[in-house]
Amino acid sequence: MPTYEYVCNKCGHEFEAFQSMKDEPLDTCPECHQRTVKRLIGGGAGLIFKGSGFYITDYKKPAGGGGEGKSGDSSSSKPESKPAKSETKPASPAKT
Numbered sequence: 001m002p003t004y005e006y007v008c009n010k011c012g013h014e015f016e017a018f019q020s021m022k023d024e025p026l027d028t029c030p031e032c033h034q035r036t037v038k039r040l041i042g043g044g045a046g047l048i049f050k051g052s053g054f055y056i057t058d059y060k061k062p063a064g065g066g067g068e069g070k071s072g073d074s075s076s077s078k079p080e081s082k083p084a085k086s087e088t089k090p091a092s093p094a095k096t
Contacts (some may be wrong), residue, residue, distance in 0.1 A: 003019075004016065004018075004039055004042070008031065008032060009036040011034070013031040013032070
């Protein structure tokens with residue numbers, strides 16, 4: 001369940017509420033008890049990996065991989081490819 005942030009437009013009190021996504025937004029301020037509360041747009045929480053066992057080897061290797069890392073840099077051994085120059089000549093006007 002996500003945590004939503006709210007602010008009261010009357011007294012300026014800011015608070016958070018732990019609610020289900022299906023719940024209606026709150027509208028009453030817990031401080032001044034007025035019905036002037038607005039839900040704020042939050043940035044959300046980042047993804048957090050808890051526990052052991054998260055290693056780089058757990059993930060799929062890139063296509064054409066090899067997994068050599070920095071010691072076997074393959075970019076220096078490949079020739080640089082350049083687009084071929086077009087050798088076509090413009091058509092000459094037809095004689096009539």
